[in-house]
Amino acid sequence: MSAKKDLRIGLIGTGFMGRTHSNGYRRVPNFFPQLAYNPVLKAVCSRNREKVQAFADQWGYESVETDWRALIARDDIDAVDICTPNDSHAEIAIAAAAAGKMILCEKPLARNVAEAEQMVEAAEKAGVQTTVWYNYRRIPAVTLAKQIVDSGKLGKIFHYRANFLQDWTISADVPQGGTGTWRMDVDAAGSGVTGDLLAHCIDTAMWLNGAISDVSAVTETFVKERMHQLTGKVQPVGIDDACIFHCHFANGSLGLFESTRYARGHKALYTFEINGEHASIRWDLHDLNRLEYFDHSDESIVRGWRSIHVTDGDQPYMDKWWVPGLGIGYEHSFIHQVADFLKSLETGEPCSPNFRDALETQKVCEAVIESANTRSWKDTGVQTFTM
Ligand code: SOE
Numbered sequence: 001m002s003a004k005k006d007l008r009i010g011l012i013g014t015g016f017m018g019r020t021h022s023n024g025y026r027r028v029p030n031f032f033p034q035l036a037y038n039p040v041l042k043a044v045c046s047r048n049r050e051k052v053q054a055f056a057d058q059w060g061y062e063s064v065e066t067d068w069r070a071l072i073a074r075d076d077i078d079a080v081d082i083c084t085p086n087d088s089h090a091e092i093a094i095a096a097a098a099a100g101k102m103i104l105c106e107k108p109l110a111r112n113v114a115e116a117e118q119m120v121e122a123a124e125k126a127g128v129q130t131t132v133w134y135n136y137r138r139i140p141a142v143t144l145a146k147q148i149v150d151s152g153k154l155g156k157i158f159h160y161r162a163n164f165l166q167d168w169t170i171s172a173d174v175p176q177g178g179t180g181t182w183r184m185d186v187d188a189a190g191s192g193v194t195g196d197l198l199a200h201c202i203d204t205a206m207w208l209n210g211a212i213s214d215v216s217a218v219t220e221t222f223v224k225e226r227m228h229q230l231t232g233k234v235q236p237v238g239i240d241d242a243c244i245f246h247c248h249f250a251n252g253s254l255g256l257f258e259s260t261r262y263a264r265g266h267k268a269l270y271t272f273e274i275n276g277e278h279a280s281i282r283w284d285l286h287d288l289n290r291l292e293y294f295d296h297s298d299e300s301i302v303r304g305w306r307s308i309h310v311t312d313g314d315q316p317y318m319d320k321w322w323v324p325g326l327g328i329g330y331e332h333s334f335i336h337q338v339a340d341f342l343k344s345l346e347t348g349e350p351c352s353p354n355f356r357d358a359l360e361t362q363k364v365c366e367a368v369i370e371s372a373n374t375r376s377w378k379d380t381g382v383q384t385f386t387m
Contacts, residue, residue, distance in 0.1 A: 004035075006078075007342065008042040010071045010101075012092060013083030014055040015179075017106050018044070021081055021133070022059040024334035028342065031320045031335065037342040045071040068092055072099050079129075082106055085182040086190050090115035093355075097122040102129040104341060108199040108365065109358035111190025116362040120355045131341050131351040132358035134203040136270065138336035140328070141291040142204065143316035144308070145274070145281050148293070149208050154276025157253040160209050162272040164197035165263035169223070169241065176237060178229030185228065186238030193259040194219070194243045194365050197270075201257055203353060203361045204272060206385040210251050212364050214379045217245035219372035222262055245368050250383075289327035360385055 009025055011018055025039040045065040046052040052064045065071040068088075072080060072095050079102035082092050090110050096103050103123060109132050110116040123130045136142055148154065168174070169184065176184035183189050183196055206212060219240035228235045242260035249255055263269070273282035282292045291308045298304075311327055313319040317336050321328055337351075344351035353361070360382045367378040 004038040006040045007037045007102075007345065008040045008076055008078045009081055010042055010065075010074065010077035010079070011044045011061070011081045011083060012046075012068045012071060013085075013106075014044060014046040014052060015083060017083040017133070018046075018055065019059075020135075020331060020334045021083060021104070021338075022061075023331055024338040026060065027335045028338045032339040032342070035339060035342045036346045039338060039342070042077055043071055043074065069095065072096050072101060078102060079104060085188045086111050086195065087188045090119050093119045094122040097126040097128050100126060100128060102345075103131075103355075105130065105132050105355070105358075107132050107134050107203070107358065108190070108195045109355060109362050111195070113359070113362050113366045116355075116359045120359050123355045129341075129344060129351065130355040131337065131344075132353050132355065133334070133337060134200060134353050134358070134361075135333040135337055136200055136204055136285070137207055137353075138317070138333045138340065139285075139288050139330075140316045140318055140332075141283055141289060141308075141310040144291050144310050145283060146208055147316065148279075148281060148291075149274065153279050153295070154274060154281070155278035157209055157249070157251060157274060157276045159275040160205050160249065160253055160255040160272070161274075162201035162205060162255075162257050163269065164193070164201055164259040165266035165269040166193075166197070166261045167264045167266055169261040170264065172223045172226065174226065175229045176226040176235070176239075177231075181229060184226065184237070184239060189239060191365065191369055192219075192221070192239030192241055192243070193261060194240055194368050197259040197261075198243055198245075198257055198368065199361055199365055200270065201259065201272065202364045203358070205249075205255060205257075206360065206364070206382070207353070208272075209249050209253060209255075209274065211249065211360070211382045211385045212255060212380055213248045213250050213382065214377055215245050215247040215364065215367050215371050216377045217243060217368040217371040219243045219369070240369070240372070243368060243372065245371065247364075285330075288330070357385070 041061045044061040080096040082105040247255040270285040279295045312324045367380040371378040
């Protein structure tokens, strides 16, 4: 008999993120056997019964629901995982908190700050554990970047630079709204690349380099009208297709961020670079096991960028995987987030980013959109960031 405690999961949403999270729950017991909690795939919910049953069969969920309210009402669910489009995050999370459920919510936390604030209030009032799936923090090379920054090796930070580039919406034939393309519909998504892609960059940036104080942004919507899948009509596009902003961090450094879905040739290129007084680091999602590191204190004749292959047992998370030299992938960031969430239940510590942390990212996203709309600098209102 297992001495472990069960964490009974109710997953809402069966798209791309439903799969990444389900894979996380399934793999954790194999690779993090020392954890006191064991995820149990109790129920999965989606509107179409046939499809949700197929998903349950594929991933091993014990039961299905077609109404998220029924899932939340169940006594045999401890934690609700929200993988639905952004327009339902707030309603589901607030109801889940009222029902006393822990909540794991896909990013961005909400469509805007007002919704995010209500979610924070509901979760904190109910005293439930929360986390938001800003998964890139938990790629070992990115976590190592955090350890290097925190060790002070970089010295005073001058610059933070990040890009998230894609090219999947260049064709004007890509519709907006509905299954698969809700990210193109401003009512469902809240914003375009700012909430979908830059939110990742902002979360990582504030985690590594502290609060972003103010921003100046420019956005563009290259294709102005698209067919809406739900109405069948050609309608104005309300999302930002591309966004570039620069900013001040509270520590005095400058930030430069760019995101677009119109960078032909780039499918999902997330990169960041940090330049400090003594050293610099940079990371690239397409080579995710490596962290580049330049240390000015190296002897000058051998000084140069090192490429650290982050696969050794003393590097973050890697003692749980294979043997030194053998890499891992994108999906492992979600497995690590599940493991960290389960660990947080043992320790009673928050599992960062929790709802409150993700609210701070939401504030920066909103300031970015407002800055672009008004062609002016905007304060973010973010004072500190849990690092
Ligand atoms: C969009 O294409 C997307 O899937 C985002 O929604 C994810 O958050 C990002 O990690 C990859 O791209």
